[in-house]
Amino acid sequence: MQPRVTTSTLIKMKQEGKKITALTAYDFPFAGFLDKAGIDIVLVGDSLGMVVQGKENTLCVTMDESIYHTEMVSRACRYSMVVGDMPFMSYQGSLDRAVENGGRFLKEAGASAVKLEGGADVCPVITALVKAGIPVQAHIGLTPQSVHQMGGFKVQRDEERLLKDARDVEKAGAFSVVLEGIPSPISTRITKALNIPTIGIGAGPGCDGQILVLHDMLGINDRFLPKFVKKYADIAQVANQGLASYIKEVRSGTFPSDEYEYK
Numbered sequence: 001m002q003p004r005v006t007t008s009t010l011i012k013m014k015q016e017g018k019k020i021t022a023l024t025a026y027d028f029p030f031a032g033f034l035d036k037a038g039i040d041i042v043l044v045g046d047s048l049g050m051v052v053q054g055k056e057n058t059l060c061v062t063m064d065e066s067i068y069h070t071e072m073v074s075r076a077c078r079y080s081m082v083v084g085d086m087p088f089m090s091y092q093g094s095l096d097r098a099v100e101n102g103g104r105f106l107k108e109a110g111a112s113a114v115k116l117e118g119g120a121d122v123c124p125v126i127t128a129l130v131k132a133g134i135p136v137q138a139h140i141g142l143t144p145q146s147v148h149q150m151g152g153f154k155v156q157r158d159e160e161r162l163l164k165d166a167r168d169v170e171k172a173g174a175f176s177v178v179l180e181g182i183p184s185p186i187s188t189r190i191t192k193a194l195n196i197p198t199i200g201i202g203a204g205p206g207c208d209g210q211i212l213v214l215h216d217m218l219g220i221n222d223r224f225l226p227k228f229v230k231k232y233a234d235i236a237q238v239a240n241q242g243l244a245s246y247i248k249e250v251r252s253g254t255f256p257s258d259e260y261e262y263k
């Protein structure tokens with residue numbers, strides 16, 4: 001078995017020009033698929049609120065829910081690095097609270113790192129977490145927890161601000177940074193300017209790695225998909241077909257047939 005991905009593995013991959021693969025997962029069976037497939041980073045994203053809980057945005061997700069899902073995911077992962085996503089208001093209030101909440105992901109849920117949203121504004125939090133021994137993945141650009149402040153899920157184009165945010169989170173101690181909803185030339189420039197790996201989502205091919213929301217790329221939900229999502233499978237269609245066959249066979253009495261009976 002290959003050794004588990006660590007922060008040093010990811011830095012080395014950037015140095016060697018090897019692309020990093022990342023996806024989200026929220027439960028044991030899907031995390032198992034990702035781990036066995038060799039996905040480098042499994043993020044237990046707060047997209048949980050939208051794709052699992054059926055809410056309109058990510059703001060509702062709580063610490064206890066995030067810990068519950070991260071724990072299930074960690075139990076399935078042997079190779080992939082598990083990153084727990086710090087929910088809205090779990091790190092914005094005070095540094096002590098941020099460290100306490102960040103620590104729960106490592107201590108109770110088996111994650112190796114946490115992710116949080118924001119640039120220059122969250123640098124003191126990143127530094128406090130790193131000082132406490134909690135590796136941090138930053139997340140800049142389109143930050144869904146600021147949906148109301150941004151006036152919707154909007155592509156971010158302020159190149160100098162984005163570059164400064166990226167440099168600041170690196171200086172604060174982040175081991176990696178997610179670039180979301182950023183035009184390709186800007187994310188390429190950021191990627192070249194940093195020593196830590198960039199993981200893009202809707203940020204073009206110039207990043208060191210890519211991440212997508214699992215339920216979007218596998219076609220599990222029929223929710224609106226942003227332009228950057230490629231659907232690699234249509235699980236909803238397979239599930240709907242299976243369910244329709246089951247209903248038909250139970251109603252017609254053809255299930256259970258002989259082979260599914262105890263004699």
Ligand code: KIV
Nearest residue numbers: 024045046047178201
């Ligand atoms: O919550 C999430 O799934 C994320 C990724 C989309 C980066 O933050």
